[in-house]
Amino acid sequence: MNNSDTETHKTTRPLDSDDRRIIQATQAGLPLTPRPYHTIAEQLGLSADEVMARFQRMLANGIIRRIGAVPNHYALGYRANGMTVWDVPDEQIDELGRCVGQLDFVSHCYHRPRHLPEWPYNLFAMVHGRTQSQVEAQIQQIADLLGEYNQGHRTLYSTRILKKTGLRIR
């Protein structure tokens, strides 16, 4: 976690039981009813104003990243999905990670630990394209961006989904 994340986390009011009930009720989606926040409120025995205020707060403090459509990229034709991993100097990784994260075909970008000697890669960027050649061009773009700081990289394509239940709190 970077510093700003940690600070946000510390100043965030912890979730109370009503927040958790709202999360449980909506992590699979919002009701497709004309007044969805009222529908949730009725289910949980809260007022609609209370539910909407809690959504506003969770959105403001980052508990909710955003509200909207979550596309199934595979079904939408993005069939080539690669986990690109890069070995870059630790001193430059934050700056480089932010640059890579700004590329429009990168969906997730993280700093993760190396496991030497067998795993030297510390920068992870997920890329998505309609074809493998499109993804290869994207990888080249990242390599160009990293330039001399690129000390080695690999792309791991997923060959099979073994499990996908999503993140669920209980």
Add this chain to the structure above:
Amino acid sequence: MDTLDRNIINHLQGGFPISTRPYAEAAEQLDITEAELIQRLTELLEQGLLTRFGPMYHAEQLGGGLTLAAMRVPQADFEDVAETVNAFPEVAHNYARDHELNMWFVLATEHEERIDQVIHDIEAQTGLRVYNMPKQAEYYVGLRFEV
């Protein structure tokens, strides 16, 4: 999928209102009716073009543990190991990938301390090392797609 479906997907990946009639507000932006938007979203979900419509929660901020882990699994044992790993309810996603480290899974636990225990249990049950790769910094999380 027609132009309207594409418009909906491209314009509603964030910013959905928190209000009494949010579908009506979003529909107005798209120049359609509330009923039409709800109908289209229902169909896009049924067809699997959307995996979900609603809030995307920031998992770590919910207070639990979250990590990415990898294993080097001998090909002959792959199915058995996948079954063992998938049986843990804490394993949210698991992918086969084309590398020596050929099994990659996400662990999500209600309490952060539980991550180490689950990793230990997976190692004990499979006899294989688990490479734990928790994120040290996040630079971007998006998943916005143009269709």
